[in-house]
Amino acid sequence: MFKLTAKAIACALSLSIAGLAHAAESATAPIVIKFAHVVAENTPKGQGALMFKQLAEERLPGQVRVEVYPNSSLFGDGKEMEALLLGDVQLIAPSLAKFEHYAKAIQVFDLPFLFDDMAAVDRFQQAEAGQKLLRSMEDKNITGLAYWHNGLKQLSANKPLLEPKDARGLKFRVQASAVLEEQFKAVRANPRKMSFAEVYQGLQTGVVNGAENPYSNIYSQKMHEVQSHITESNHGLLDYMVITNTKFWNGLPTDVRTELKTILDEVTVSVNQQADALNEEAKQAILADGKTEILNLSAEQRGLWREAMQPVWRKFEGEIGADVIKAAEAANQGN
Numbered sequence: 130m131f132k133l134t135a136k137a138i139a140c141a142l143s144l145s146i147a148g149l150a151h152a153a154e155s156a157t158a159p160i161v162i163k164f165a166h167v168v169a170e171n172t173p174k175g176q177g178a179l180m181f182k183q184l185a186e187e188r189l190p191g192q193v194r195v196e197v198y199p200n201s202s203l204f205g206d207g208k209e210m211e212a213l214l215l216g217d218v219q220l221i222a223p224s225l226a227k228f229e230h231y232a233k234a235i236q237v238f239d240l241p242f243l244f245d246d247m248a249a250v251d252r253f254q255q256a257e258a259g260q261k262l263l264r265s266m267e268d269k270n271i272t273g274l275a276y277w278h279n280g281l282k283q284l285s286a287n288k289p290l291l292e293p294k295d296a297r298g299l300k301f302r303v304q305a306s307a308v309l310e311e312q313f314k315a316v317r318a319n320p321r322k323m324s325f326a327e328v329y330q331g332l333q334t335g336v337v338n339g340a341e342n343p344y345s346n347i348y349s350q351k352m353h354e355v356q357s358h359i360t361e362s363n364h365g366l367l368d369y370m371v372i373t374n375t376k377f378w379n380g381l382p383t384d385v386r387t388e389l390k391t392i393l394d395e396v397t398v399s400v401n402q403q404a405d406a407l408n409e410e411a412k413q414a415i416l417a418d419g420k421t422e423i424l425n426l427s428a429e430q431r432g433l434w435r436e437a438m439q440p441v442w443r444k445f446e447g448e449i450g451a452d453v454i455k456a457a458e459a460a461n462q463g464n
């Protein structure tokens with residue numbers, strides 16, 4: 130009887146010691162933040178994710194570990210939002226074209242020829258209307274933490290695109306965005322939705338004939354090797370919203386969350402300052418490679434593209450909200 134009891138006590142003791150050890154281990158185990166994205170590391174978003182990892186692990190040693198997964202290596206752009214909601218990834222930064230199922234107003238960023246330059250984009254994002262969009266998906270468990278720039282998009286194809294009629298009948302890859310589909314329909318081209326990871330092959334095999342991307346995405350995915358011409362059209366925007374799972378974010382210890390937000394704000398400044406330079410570097414690398422001709426549009430030619438594509442605004446005004454479009458336009462005037 131006594132022997133049994135001693136054994137039972139020993140067993141209970143060892144169980145509770147193991148339990149304590151486990152509890153101690155999990156109390157000190159770092160919080161793992163997976164940051165997945167679809168682009169290469171030598172792009173604005175790729176660089177931003179790496180800088181976030183470096184600063185977070187430097188300033189929160191042992192408390193936070195950041196794992197960065199570039200190039201759709203963890204989730205492609207069709208799956209990353211779902212994965213965020215399931216808690217399989219904690220940070221993603223989809224392009225603003227990929228939010229239409231979550232917040233229609235974010236479609237404003239896809240309207241062709243809306244912003245005159247990146248300074249206007251910046252003003253709109255920092256203004257109340259832009260900041261409101263960051264918070265517009267919390268009921269869906271998505272918190273917007275920051276806007277990161279990539280830049281303005283350029284058209285590419287295997288022929289010179291100087292006027293809208295040159296695009297007629299061509300198949301263009303588009304992101305999963307109804308606005309971008311309509312934009313190409315407006316010039317009587319055929320839009321094809323395709324995930325980013327498939328674009329190079331799509332262009333190479335002729336599934337699509339053309340695309341629209343900032344220079345950094347064209348160069349880092351080698352798209353210029355399968356496109357003979359790029360038109361410097363600057364006709365639309367490709368920027369990102371860095372988002373997290375609201376429940377995850379609010380569940381972080383307050384000091385950790387505050388520090389991570391401070392770090393993210395610092396990274397945002399750096400990404401947004403360097404995005405233009407990275408795109409310019411990519412443009413120069415494409416020129417040096419000599420496989421692709423880069424065409425500039427005359428003011429008149431650019432006017433024709435604008436005229437052809439701008440009717441898309443009216444189609445989406447109801448979904449986006451006239452006030453949001455007005456606020457974005459006002460940013461061109463420095464407001």
Ligand code: LMR
Binds near residue numbers: 167168304325342
């Ligand atoms: C695209 O699909 O073209 C972009 O969203 C890729 C990216 O994240 O820059």
